[in-house]
Amino acid sequence: MQRYFPILDWGRTYRRATLGNDLLAALIVTIMLIPQSLAYALLAGLPAQVGLYASIAPLLLYTVFGTARALAVGPVAVASLMTAAAVAPLAAEGSAAYLGAAVALAFLSGLLLLAMGLLRLGFMANFISHPVISGFITASGLLIAAGQIPQLAGLSVRGETLPDLVIAITEKLPQASLITLLIGLPVLAFLFWTRSRLKGTLMRLGQSAKLAGVMTRAAPVVAVAATTLASWGFGLSGRVPVVGEIPGGLPVPVLPPFDLALWKQILVPAALISLVGYVETISVAQTLAAKRRQRIDPDQELVALGVANIGSAVSGGFPVTGGFARSVVNFDAGAETPAAGAFTAIGMALATLFLTPLLFHLPKATLAATIIVAVLSLVDFGALRRTLAYSRSDFAAMLATILVTLVAGVEAGISAGVALSIGLHLWRSSRPHVAVVGQVPGTEHFRNVARHNVVTAPGILSIRIDESLYFPNARFLEDRLLEALAEQPGLRHVVLICAAVNVIDSSALETLEDMNARLKDGGVSLHLSEVKGPVMDKLARSPFLHELTGQVFLTQYDAMIALAPEVTQTCHDAARCETARAAR
Amino acid sequence: MQRYFPILDWGRTYRRATLGNDLLAALIVTIMLIPQSLAYALLAGLPAQVGLYASIAPLLLYTVFGTARALAVGPVAVASLMTAAAVAPLAAEGSAAYLGAAVALAFLSGLLLLAMGLLRLGFMANFISHPVISGFITASGLLIAAGQIPQLAGLSVRGETLPDLVIAITEKLPQASLITLLIGLPVLAFLFWTRSRLKGTLMRLGQSAKLAGVMTRAAPVVAVAATTLASWGFGLSGRVPVVGEIPGGLPVPVLPPFDLALWKQILVPAALISLVGYVETISVAQTLAAKRRQRIDPDQELVALGVANIGSAVSGGFPVTGGFARSVVNFDAGAETPAAGAFTAIGMALATLFLTPLLFHLPKATLAATIIVAVLSLVDFGALRRTLAYSRSDFAAMLATILVTLVAGVEAGISAGVALSIGLHLWRSSRPHVAVVGQVPGTEHFRNVARHNVVTAPGILSIRIDESLYFPNARFLEDRLLEALAEQPGLRHVVLICAAVNVIDSSALETLEDMNARLKDGGVSLHLSEVKGPVMDKLARSPFLHELTGQVFLTQYDAMIALAPEVTQTCHDAARCETARAAR
Structure with a gap:
């Protein structure tokens, strides 16, 4: 009342x-x-x-x-x-x-x-x-x-x-x-x-x-x-x-x-x-x-x-x-x-x-x-x-x-x-910012290779997409991943960092399923990291997680520890990391 | 041709x-x-x-x-x-x-x-x-x-x-x-x-x-x-x-x-x-x-x-x-x-x-x-x-x-x-998922307090908004922050984790400026963490960063080390963290 x-x-x-x-x-x-x-x-x-x-x-x-x-x-x-x-x-x-x-x-x-x-x-x-x-x-x-x-x-x-x-x-x-x-x-x-x-x-x-x-x-x-x-x-x-x-x-x-x-x-x-x-x-x-x-x-x-x-x-x-x-x-x-x-x-x-x-x-x-x-x-x-x-x-x-x-x-x-x-919002989110990331020496934190002085591991592509995955940008993600693949012939693992992914809708899920299958054909595993709770809840209701060739990691650091333990652990100790980089 | x-x-x-x-x-x-x-x-x-x-x-x-x-x-x-x-x-x-x-x-x-x-x-x-x-x-x-x-x-x-x-x-x-x-x-x-x-x-x-x-x-x-x-x-x-x-x-x-x-x-x-x-x-x-x-x-x-x-x-x-x-x-x-x-x-x-x-x-x-x-x-x-x-x-x-x-x-x-x-996409992004987060013991990683067994520091509210900040949700953020403030009288710091924020548009910037001023009146500092490069570039072109009562941290871990060093460092060592929690 x-x-x-x-x-x-x-x-x-x-x-x-x-x-x-x-x-x-x-x-x-x-x-x-x-x-x-x-x-x-x-x-x-x-x-x-x-x-x-x-x-x-x-x-x-x-x-x-x-x-x-x-x-x-x-x-x-x-x-x-x-x-x-x-x-x-x-x-x-x-x-x-x-x-x-x-x-x-x-x-x-x-x-x-x-x-x-x-x-x-x-x-x-x-x-x-x-x-x-x-x-x-x-x-x-x-x-x-x-x-x-x-x-x-x-x-x-x-x-x-x-x-x-x-x-x-x-x-x-x-x-x-x-x-x-x-x-x-x-x-x-x-x-x-x-x-x-x-x-x-x-x-x-x-x-x-x-x-x-x-x-x-x-x-x-x-x-x-x-x-x-x-x-x-x-x-x-x-x-x-x-x-x-x-x-x-x-x-x-x-x-x-x-x-x-x-x-x-x-x-x-x-x-x-x-x-x-x-x-x-x-x-x-x-x-x-x-x-x-x-x-x-x-x-x-x-x-x-x-x-x-x-x-x-x-x-x-x-x-x-x-x-x-x-x-x-x-x-x-x-x-x-x-x-x-x-x-x-x-x-x-x-x-x-x-x-x-x-x-x-x-x-x-x-x-x-x-x-x-x-x-x-x-x-x-x-x-x-x-x-x-x-x-x-x-x-x-x-x-x-x-x-x-x-x-x-x-x-x-x-x-x-x-x-x-x-319209401008949709257009912008249809062309999201995508960053290839590496580890910030001395931390468990990963940042854009183009902006920060970071360390990456060979054969592993860690890619962060700065937008929810949904219909206006579903195809864009596909294009960017295929581009990245074409540039790196020795690739074995792709880690998609989902820290900025707040939603994966049905259109984007289909794209991910396609990408998973195509990467599999090329001998590359697809992993996810930092997937948020609500997004994970939804993925669990689809067959995608069963078909996924790689794993879902809680953090990007966990992913790198699993996929490239030497590089990642060395880099976590900043001093040793600098020495290792100098030695390369 | x-x-x-x-x-x-x-x-x-x-x-x-x-x-x-x-x-x-x-x-x-x-x-x-x-x-x-x-x-x-x-x-x-x-x-x-x-x-x-x-x-x-x-x-x-x-x-x-x-x-x-x-x-x-x-x-x-x-x-x-x-x-x-x-x-x-x-x-x-x-x-x-x-x-x-x-x-x-x-x-x-x-x-x-x-x-x-x-x-x-x-x-x-x-x-x-x-x-x-x-x-x-x-x-x-x-x-x-x-x-x-x-x-x-x-x-x-x-x-x-x-x-x-x-x-x-x-x-x-x-x-x-x-x-x-x-x-x-x-x-x-x-x-x-x-x-x-x-x-x-x-x-x-x-x-x-x-x-x-x-x-x-x-x-x-x-x-x-x-x-x-x-x-x-x-x-x-x-x-x-x-x-x-x-x-x-x-x-x-x-x-x-x-x-x-x-x-x-x-x-x-x-x-x-x-x-x-x-x-x-x-x-x-x-x-x-x-x-x-x-x-x-x-x-x-x-x-x-x-x-x-x-x-x-x-x-x-x-x-x-x-x-x-x-x-x-x-x-x-x-x-x-x-x-x-x-x-x-x-x-x-x-x-x-x-x-x-x-x-x-x-x-x-x-x-x-x-x-x-x-x-x-x-x-x-x-x-x-x-x-x-x-x-x-x-x-x-x-x-x-x-x-x-x-x-x-x-x-x-x-x-x-x-x-x-x-319309459904806009409606959904107008009511984004918001999580209060704490530190995962033994790591530099922070997760939703409602889903994970994590540690928080008294007087500090770390809040992660899982959406870009833009006009459909500008007012929503304001409502959620004011709610959170009303629930925690002893608050001294609010850290807004922007890992999932891919854009802050003019409408949301105005809201942030308002929030900064209102929190200041209440003796609370507003901090940002994990702000992405492109978002930071834009913020730097506005007066907001000068008016901000708190700091902008590269990572949430950095923020917590600066604001609550004891809790955060203790927690980084998982064994010590468990002991500390048991002692409380």
Whole structure:
């Protein structure tokens, strides 16, 4: 029971001090979330109030089902972009069908997440590698920023790829509104300045770090209030795009459209949004939990996110996930339990009830500026350089993810990244590193003859294969062994060192059986050494060990003692070994 | 030049003795190929002569480009079934569009194979594991046999899946022709008997093994001749389906239809036929080459198969590949060079020129019987049992391939098999085997504490992870280390034994950096031991080694000597070790 309702766990020990901390954190997150929820709804092509709706029920539900103490769920930039990409081909923006599809997307994502959680499939998120996630987030941030920049000039531009956006912007450029630009650009500059400088300035002026942080986070609210006042005071609403009429009142429960054809069309996007959202959620949740030595349950997080998305759909919202920046703010502000999320939901409900009339005159350019500043913090080109320095294949996966996302859209980008990283892994393991080894003088240790000063015995080939033996490399092993045989005519024994062999699958077993028979024909015995327990257990269930012409040794040292005792024992005494080598 | 034209290599040393052997093998293969080529063309839904055409140009071209000495290319059962499955949805059987699509399929397959060969992508075939191939061949054999059985009763049944076939057969059953059955069943019984018994009987009667083999292979020709004579003699051609008019003369070179929409539709089937055909070809070619200690060039085989398929298309044929049974016959009959293939092509050309009028009265039921007997030898249910005994995940991949092929068709089957075997591999490597190890008394060797009688030192956790560290298992390692830490409060050192770690990718590197920092916070040092050269080279390019709180040791023994010298040295002397343990 407690596993599926973690609230029963932390709720039991809930105290007044915790309440105070949670309330303060909720206040700060609410202030941050009001402009964000409106902005991300517009980014997804939806009416502004949908963002508010998606910030109430999901937060309440996550409080009941979530295991991460400081995670803040709600609308986020990347999921909003993916929602727009998924729904735009299906219906005209602004139509009831568009909203219906977005709601159905949240519902289906929720069902998928819930099912994955109940089936304990949390491990699937691991198949998206860090370089692919990093590249995807960077490219998404660029796409979002590129789509919002023209909004600073009052232009509404849609496009799922960078080329689309560039063409759309070029076409609309003549319609740019100077007066909108006079609002948008200063807001953008103000937000960049507050983000990079305000906290330091306030602290130099003697404010505490905490208060300075809160004031910095409140900067978007200041921008919203100031530009709304300006727009109202100067009567700009006819000349500058504004948010306009937002229906007041709390969301009314609705059911998503049950249209099988629609669900089929959104199945793949829903799966991708779920997976990407889950990866983002679990990353931030684990990072924050680790800071306080807490643990989260990855499978229960799937359940919690699933229920939150279903809740979002039923209350007329769109896909939600755990936001990175917002969760960090929640954590820094002192949130101790998921109750902070419930308090934020109450704050958002109050905003929905009482603030919406005040937002009529809010310029859309202000919201665009808040989005641009938020997403550009996600863009991390330095990761490309760091990854290239470490691994070319990881770099290739990251670069491909970025380029495909920019040129062909978010769904193609994440799919290509995952496929490429898996493909590169398979390709790499299909051509494993193979080392011929010899004994390190004075030890029982064996190392690569090409890298270390080691001793080998004549007529014996000790070969270490640095990969599990399985279908992608089964034939490779055969080729390498035959090559080695061709080079050493006087060979009598081949010892295959299996210290790095974690699995031998059926394909590789067939290859080993073939090799054993072929070596036998050539008068060469095949031995194995350092075979691991689980691998040995499996081999014992096949006829291979009976057919093996040689032996299976516990260690490579045992093998060499059995096959070439003089060389090996001499070499074990380093001094004698050196003398013996000098004498040869 | 010799790389792309292997004929320049073996042709240079071609002698008269070789010529004799190649001619005899060609004669035997031609006798076998005449009924097969007609039968497989009908199986693919094509006119009989298309099978003859596909047995001329491809064989000549393979002689020029192939590296396998005894491989016999031409129409084969599985590729014919896949052709029918690919083309049937696009055009009505018997129409010019159907033939055009089959020709285009051969052309596109040829281009794909050629491109893969020139790009040296032969390794891609390794991604189809042996269990998947075996399951696919078994299921294809069953599908083909199921489709041919009703033809014994004069019923023409088409269906891409087992359920389709069962429904179609049930519907047509009332139209069964008794007289056709009176031809089909005896032929079937005769062919089964010759395949299983004739060779032994002949050898008991004093014939040489070689001659008995040849006579056995000629049994289908005997059946063809006898039933054709019977059908002609009794004037059955109105009541029994016969092959009928076959246009005489050699094929006229044509170009395949260049219709972009068509090519798009057949792209995936062409890729699958290419891959499956290549895998079958390379398997038989390597098996036969190994028997004579010859080597083949897998990438050049792609080129050769590609050119052969383009040749087939241009001469009005359909996809060809290296046939398993036919190549074994060619090899057994003494074929020494690819020239045997050219001689077979000449034999088939002569048959096309002079034999076609004689085949008018050949009952189709006879051809169906030859197909059934041929494909049932491909069905190997024993492989399921053998694979289950060895590996459950390989068994799962094999069973899934069989079931999906039978229920959803050949393309779905092979795709599902490949996806599942890759998925299972990733899943398995996402949950690697992890062992806590201790020293084997009297040695420098370290083994799993759960399996061996070993010695450990207090405050030191030596943990061996039996898998490369990469994205699918990066988080798993973190979980296991944190678990181990929670269980051992007095811990001071963690040694990660990397003997089985063949790669550390960027995702795992991030995890290691996190772990290093977290262990540091807890006052625990992280050490590595037995890191392989290539892994160490990469780590040296990252900041990780500078941040590492512990050391990197060449061997686990070195690590333990440095961290717990008394325990380790005592243990190295087995007798003293036992005393020390008894004293504790």
